Amino acid sequence: MSKIHVTATVNGDSVEFLADPRETLLDALRDHLGLIGSKEGCGTGDCGACSVLLDGRLVSACLVLGVEAEGHEIETIEGMAGPDGTLHPLQRKFIEHAALQCGFCTPGFLVASKALLAKTPDPTEEEVRYWLAGNLCRCTGYDKIIRAVMDAAAEMRGAA
Amino acid sequence: MAKDEMNPAFKLIGTRVLRPDGLDKVTGRARYGADFAAPGMLFGAAVRSPHAHARIKRIDATRALALDGVKAVVTRADFPTGLTGEDWNLQENCMAGDVALYDGHAVAAVAATSALLAQDAAKLIEVEYEPLPHVTDVDDAIKPDAPAIRPGAADHSVPDGMPPNVVRYFEFGHGDLDAGFAEADIVRAQTYRTEATHQGYIEPQACVGQLGADGKGEMWVTTQGQWYVRWMCAAVLGLETAQLRVTPSEIGGGFGGKTTVFIEPLSLALSRKAGGKPVKLVMSRSDVLRATGPTASASMDVKIGMKADGTMTAGRAEFRMQGGAFPGSPLNEALECAFAAYKLPAVEHIGHEVLANRPKAAAYRAPGAPMAAFAVESLVDEIARELGLDPIAVRLKNAVREGDRSSYGPRYKSIGLVETLEAAKAHANYAAPLGPNQGRGVATGYWFNHNGDTSVSMAIAEDGTAQVSVGTPDIGGSRASLGLMVAETLGIPYEHVRVNVVETGALGINEPSHGSRATFASGKAAVIATEQAIAEMCRRAAAEWGIEPEAVDWVEGAAQPAGPNAGKFPPMKIAEIAGQMSSTGGPIAGHYEGLPEGVGASFGTHVVDVEVDPETGRTTILRYLVVQDAGRAIHPAYVEGQFQGGAAQGIGWALNEAYIYGEDGRLQNAGFLDYRIPVACDLPMIDTVIVEVPNPGHPYGVRGVGETGITPPLPAVANAIAAATGARLRRLPMNPPAVLAAIKAVRGG
Ligand code: FES
Ligand code: FES
Numbered sequence: 001m002s003k004i005h006v007t008a009t010v011n012g013d014s015v016e017f018l019a020d021p022r023e024t025l026l027d028a029l030r031d032h033l034g035l036i037g038s039k040e041g042c043g044t045g046d047c048g049a050c051s052v053l054l055d056g057r058l059v060s061a062c063l064v065l066g067v068e069a070e071g072h073e074i075e076t077i078e079g080m081a082g083p084d085g086t087l088h089p090l091q092r093k094f095i096e097h098a099a100l101q102c103g104f105c106t107p108g109f110l111v112a113s114k115a116l117l118a119k120t121p122d123p124t125e126e127e128v129r130y131w132l133a134g135n136l137c138r139c140t141g142y143d144k145i146i147r148a149v150m151d152a153a154a155e156m157r158g159a160a
Numbered sequence: 161m162a163k164d165e166m167n168p169a170f171k172l173i174g175t176r177v178l179r180p181d182g183l184d185k186v187t188g189r190a191r192y193g194a195d196f197a198a199p200g201m202l203f204g205a206a207v208r209s210p211h212a213h214a215r216i217k218r219i220d221a222t223r224a225l226a227l228d229g230v231k232a233v234v235t236r237a238d239f240p241t242g243l244t245g246e247d248w249n250l251q252e253n254c255m256a257g258d259v260a261l262y263d264g265h266a267v268a269a270v271a272a273t274s275a276l277l278a279q280d281a282a283k284l285i286e287v288e289y290e291p292l293p294h295v296t297d298v299d300d301a302i303k304p305d306a307p308a309i310r311p312g313a314a315d316h317s318v319p320d321g322m323p324p325n326v327v328r329y330f331e332f333g334h335g336d337l338d339a340g341f342a343e344a345d346i347v348r349a350q351t352y353r354t355e356a357t358h359q360g361y362i363e364p365q366a367c368v369g370q371l372g373a374d375g376k377g378e379m380w381v382t383t384q385g386q387w388y389v390r391w392m393c394a395a396v397l398g399l400e401t402a403q404l405r406v407t408p409s410e411i412g413g414g415f416g417g418k419t420t421v422f423i424e425p426l427s428l429a430l431s432r433k434a435g436g437k438p439v440k441l442v443m444s445r446s447d448v449l450r451a452t453g454p455t456a457s458a459s460m461d462v463k464i465g466m467k468a469d470g471t472m473t474a475g476r477a478e479f480r481m482q483g484g485a486f487p488g489s490p491l492n493e494a495l496e497c498a499f500a501a502y503k504l505p506a507v508e509h510i511g512h513e514v515l516a517n518r519p520k521a522a523a524y525r526a527p528g529a530p531m532a533a534f535a536v537e538s539l540v541d542e543i544a545r546e547l548g549l550d551p552i553a554v555r556l557k558n559a560v561r562e563g564d565r566s567s568y569g570p571r572y573k574s575i576g577l578v579e580t581l582e583a584a585k586a587h588a589n590y591a592a593p594l595g596p597n598q599g600r601g602v603a604t605g606y607w608f609n610h611n612g613d614t615s616v617s618m619a620i621a622e623d624g625t626a627q628v629s630v631g632t633p634d635i636g637g638s639r640a641s642l643g644l645m646v647a648e649t650l651g652i653p654y655e656h657v658r659v660n661v662v663e664t665g666a667l668g669i670n671e672p673s674h675g676s677r678a679t680f681a682s683g684k685a686a687v688i689a690t691e692q693a694i695a696e697m698c699r700r701a702a703a704e705w706g707i708e709p710e711a712v713d714w715v716e717g718a719a720q721p722a723g724p725n726a727g728k729f730p731p732m733k734i735a736e737i738a739g740q741m742s743s744t745g746g747p748i749a750g751h752y753e754g755l756p757e758g759v760g761a762s763f764g765t766h767v768v769d770v771e772v773d774p775e776t777g778r779t780t781i782l783r784y785l786v787v788q789d790a791g792r793a794i795h796p797a798y799v800e801g802q803f804q805g806g807a808a809q810g811i812g813w814a815l816n817e818a819y820i821y822g823e824d825g826r827l828q829n830a831g832f833l834d835y836r837i838p839v840a841c842d843l844p845m846i847d848t849v850i851v852e853v854p855n856p857g858h859p860y861g862v863r864g865v866g867e868t869g870i871t872p873p874l875p876a877v878a879n880a881i882a883a884a885t886g887a888r889l890r891r892l893p894m895n896p897p898a899v900l901a902a903i904k905a906v907r908g909g
Pocket of ligand 2: 099100101102103104105106136137138139140362412413
């Protein structure tokens with residue numbers, strides 16, 4: 001099948017790639033753009049390991065086709081820290097709170113949490129738990145993840 | 161050593177330092193199994209049986225091979241013949257021979273220039289099957305008229321006349337069982353069942369394998385044990401083991417499921433057939449669930465005798481377990497853990513291992529122990545309730561202590577069961593008020609912990625920093641713990657130590673990160689290796705000062721004269737000794753190869769409060785407390801993380817997770833939508849208490865913390881549901897329909 005030329009903005013950079021029409025956005029990011037931070041845990045929209053922002057909206061990159069990225073803005077885990085490498089408060093708090101064990105779910109949780117805090121800067125624990133219910137973590141029991149998100153939210157409110 | 165004697169003022173041990181791999185993991189840079197690529201790499205896909213049991217009559221790959229870009233197809237014909245024992249089991253499980261033994265069993269694999277092409281080609285491989293009668297349920301599989309899955313697979317332990325699928329049988333115990341039961345005021349016997357569950361690591365199996373015609377190979381793989389991957393691939397493919405080099409990636413969870421091989425030998429076989437090009441294989445989630453190791457399912461009869469005051473007089477456990485179409489279910493471990501918490505004058509264990517048309521079971525966190533705990537800890541609770549006794553008091557009354565004979569034979573060395581029970585009793589959660597439809601459950605759990613083959617080397621760099629090479633992949637923060645122990649021993653900052661998980665070419669053999677052994681075994685080995693390097697640095701300083709090496713002490717990262725008689729020299733810091741090492745005798749290093757002695761077993765006690773909706777049968781976890789003896793928490797945050805993660809997995813097993821096979825023998829829930837693991841809104845915060853009864857067999861008192869935590873949740877939740885509803889569930893999962901039916905049954909509705 002012939003490939004389709006796609007132009008998009010990823011983490012602020014304009015990028016081009018050739019996508020097989022059957023390839024997902026997750027495949028395109030990982031295999032064509034070398035952005036391996038987004039993970040595939042299921043490929044069916046059930047685990048959240050592939051969470052990215054598409055025009056600021058949280059999506060599972062495994063459920064979006066690569067060709068659908070045409071003309072859109074994508075933000076992945078690789079774009080979360082500042083250009084000089086300064087960590088986003090969520091990234092810092094995840095390390096400080098030991099909110100990762102194997103770390104495979106971590107990029108997805110960070111991207112999803114960032115989307116939450118953009119909408120809801122002062123979430124309750126329950127709001128965090130429900131928002132993140134689409135992200136599976138098998139290692140942590142979620143306790144430290146929830147604490148890290150709440151703590152980052154508090155810091156970001158204080159800093160704002 | 162008594163607890164109080166082992167309480168030196170540590171500088172680093174017990175602190176919550178940042179993990180060394182944290183930055184890579186929060187920025188997306190960390191490379192896991194599927195993140196590796198090699199130049200010229202091909203992509204593979206497997207063809208899997210849609211039948212639970214079927215003779216493979218013909219495989220025709222002509223159409224697949226005709227596709228442009230398809231480079232190789234392998235079937236069992238490409239593997240050596242004549243393997244026996246576990247080698248044969250591994251080979252057979254990786255690639256079916258004459259018969260596909262379960263839904264999802266690989267029957268062929270293909271390599272092509274892209275992943276999509278490989279998947280297309282896999283669909284074009286024609287396989288002709290002759291379906292055979294199948295059986296997937298453990299109680300059905302043990303029936304005398306069940307379809308025989310592998311005639312002749314039974315070992316010598318099975319007495320004549322047993323049903324055809326029983327492949328192993330054993331009994332053990334001690335004391336006079338009849339006298340024990342006769343002494344009891346109350347004797348109860350019940351049957352409990354647990355369904356198979358999956359480890360559920362979020363990262364699917366993935367590898368890149370490369371194998372040349374010269375028999376030399378390379379593999380990059382997500383695994384708990386690179387040396388296991390090496391010997392298993394070598395055995396399955398008939399290679400010389402040392403000619404394979406296996407490099408572990410970062411690992412996205414394993415829980416025992418990544419201690420064996422599935423697709424790894426296929427990638428090497430494809431690579432060899434495709435002229436030595438590297439071949440990448442990544443499993444889909446549905447293949448992970450259908451074909452990689454779930455745990456066993458169990459059917460368990462338990463009988464316990466108790467006096468009115470709570471003293472247990474005898475226990476009997478007869479377990480039937482299926483671990484798929486292969487021997488190897490964790491039956492021994494289950495029975496050995498069954499009564500491990502109790503001092504019993506008389507105890508009997510009987511085990512039947514049964515084959516069924518399911519994938520070969522792999523280890524899953526404390527293999528066997530959660531099932532056994534579900535049966536025994538439920539029955540203890542039932543009897544305590546009947547006698548009106550407090551569940552913690554009953555357990556304290558019968559709790560094993562140091563020196564007691566365990567239910568499975570050996571005498572306990574230092575253990576902390578009583579301490580965990582006391583801490584649970586004292587915790588605020590145990591006194592929290594309960595409302596309507598709410599109930600509290602208690603259970604204990606046990607795991608042996610493990611040492612295993614261990615090789616570690618450490619070396620001092622030119623600037624006085626240190627590197628440590630270990631063979632145990634870091635799943636939950638072990639590099640941080642190992643770094644803390646080495647830095648503490650050397651007396652240098654934690655940040656000055658780098659711990660590397662290395663490939664098979666770099667060390668002697670290592671067992672995987674399993675059995676809760678990484679921090680115990682690699683930790684003890686790293687401390688011993690560090691002590692060798694320290695001794696060498698003391699010798700270098702002694703030579704410089706012209707005194708005896710014995711007259712030099714190592715204090716806070718520096719060599720110094722042992723006392724006034726040794727001479728008056730200013731301390732020589734590690735950086736100084738290291739900076740001169742090339743001119744004072746060359747590299748300074750230490751290493752350890754062996755089986756670290758002194759494993760310390762671990763007990764835990766969990767307390768859970770639930771609320772059960774009487775209309776729907778849905779159970780909500782209100783509070784959860786994990787109390788566990790860690791021996792010593794090197795990095796408390798990651799110890800808590802193990803407790804919390806184990807509890808969450810156990811809660812999932814208790815309430816929701818189960819392999820569901822249809823009448824056709826096919827797995828009906830091979831995806832995360834239908835195989836539902838706990839999500840964030842299913843759980844509360846998980847409270848933890850780290851009990852520290854130091855293990856005298858480890859330089860810093862470590863026992864190992866990974867496994868015990870998954871053991872108590874199954875019965876603790878069942879006991880809480882019984883307390884909340886009056887309904888006793890003796891079968892997992894306790895999902896809403898099951899709980900609702902049980903409530904209706906007790907209410908006569
Ligand atoms: S990989 Fe996209 S949701 Fe799981
Ligand atoms: S840290 Fe392993 S899956 Fe979340």
